[in-house]
Amino acid sequence: MDQPVIKIEDLEKSFKVKSSSFKRPARVRAVNKVSLEIKKGETLGLVGESGCGKSTLGRTILKVHEPDGGKILFEGTDITGFSRAQMRPYRKRMQMIFQDPYASLNPRFTVGELIGEPMEIYDMYTRAEREVRVQELMRTVGLKPDHIRRYPHEFSGGQRQRIGIARTLALDPEFIVCDEPISALDVSIQSQIVNLLEKIQAERQLSYLFIAHDLGMVRHISHRIGVMYLGYLVEVGEADEVYSHPLHPYTKALMSAAPEPDPRAARARQRIMLEGEIPNPLDIPKGCPFCTRCPQAKPRCREERPELKEAGGSGRQAACLLLEG
């Protein structure tokens, strides 16, 4: 089998935060011992509540944040300890698309300059070649090449997201972290962008880590899905499997709470209402991170921390003591 484009092992990232009530600075443990793989041409969807560490995981894989522990392998090369200089050739092969198409584009640059800039930074191609490449990229993402001299504010949200995607593609990356690339867009525009991302993936055999809140959309675009809770990966598996037969109690609650655009199905559905609020990542429960809200929690769950383990075959993994029997 192909070796994965991305493989991470026990990856950890925490942030120091000032805390008034403690003398010692506290640590937000945003990513806790996460292991996963993404194959060539594959999309791994990542879902979970706000603040559970999805963006941090994506950024740590790209080494935007330095990991505190664990390993990152890019096409088999261990890049965990790489310096800035050592990272340089890898940087352009691993890219990111952001949520906010407004904030991520410099308003003083024309579209042509914005899309050409990454190639210039990496000293790729001659000036004339770059101009041709920019026009090609604009066509790829569905922008009119004759709009090359326009400024971002002259475009709608969806078009700006297309500019962002063209900029990302300019470096010919193999792996892209898509951090909520559609959340800021209208529903009718979201599907345009998702179709575009899928088209580009098919043409270039790209691998995606796709972070989003819209579970329906994540299921549509992803081959496999990972579910995070409080910095832990609690379940991972084939997209359809995770949706139709969630194993982890949190995944079950999440799937049942997802609003479904179908009144009859919505009415027929049994919701699992979670009690309480997401715990503070400064203060992760001792046992299972989900034990404070889990409708199925047993006394044991407050003591022992479950590991992510094979469950139910076909590469499916979940971290729940009840599944371990």
Next chain:
Amino acid sequence: MGERLLTIRDLNIEFDTPQGVVKAVRDVNFHVDKGEILGIVGESGSGKTVSVMSCLGLLTDNEKIVRGEILFEGENLSSAGIRTEKERKRHEQFLNTIRGNKISMIFQDPMTYLNPVLTIGTQLTEGIMTHQKCSKKEAWDKSVELLRKVGIPGPERRMYQYPYEFSGGMRQRIVIAIALSCDPKLLIADEPTTALDVTVQAQILELIRERAKADNTSVIMITHDLGVVASLCERIIIMYGGKVAEEGLAEEIFYEAKHPYTQGLLGSVVKRRQAGDRREPLESIPGTPPDLLKINRGCPFMSRCPKAMKICKDYIPAVTPFSQTHSLSCWLYCKEQARELVERQKAEMGAGLG
């Protein structure tokens, strides 16, 4: 059919901007019955917020209700036609008796509503005391009860805490508690769950549904999440480009949508059962929403509509009823009127030439 609470008739709202007049709401009609949950769906900029804010008389300086009635329990809340300063003052006083009392509103971001330097208890009690004649003690007890009702554990203690000590979901619940504290007849919720997670969102929607049923409160729920309206609303209005494109019971909209925009919108979302066909591209609506500075003729959806005809470019489609509850505005469904219009135009042109 239920008893009417709110009727909006022929509402037109404009903004004066340096670039020109933005016609944000054009000939909008809808109503809300007592105890009913109505959903308003539409893209960004389609006029959802502007339409409902006008019910509260919350207009910005450059905003004007050009025409139209907003009948709430038989009284007109619309400021259209008000000329003199005296009339305006009287109208404002009248609106003050309605706002935050008979009609209350929840916004997307609870922090716009909560004062960060006052405790939750102070904010709740003050709100209750301004609208209801009662002692501080009574208002305090009522506040504790409200917090309990919206699912805040240990409300007696929580009354002494500040907004930042609560999570996003809890803050939104507090805002709902404040909005409900005066027992409003109508609760307007403008994207109240957009900033929340699905599991917390489900709690909030359940809370709104419960309160509406328990007190026979009417609710207008604005959202662009079709999942939210499907699980909460009995009736739905679809807006596009400042106009109502289609209106109907939830079932009529989701299963018998007729307007090309509604159909496109429903096609763009992923339903549970379709999700298996992953490699099929999603249906999508090409193009982008219209510029409200520039449109005044024709169907607002024209530039993106896969079925647009010649007439759509020049004439605003008439509203065609399908059932007592289902109606839409699209030339495809009023061909007879379209033909008449074209005939008349030809005749006029002929007369002009002759």
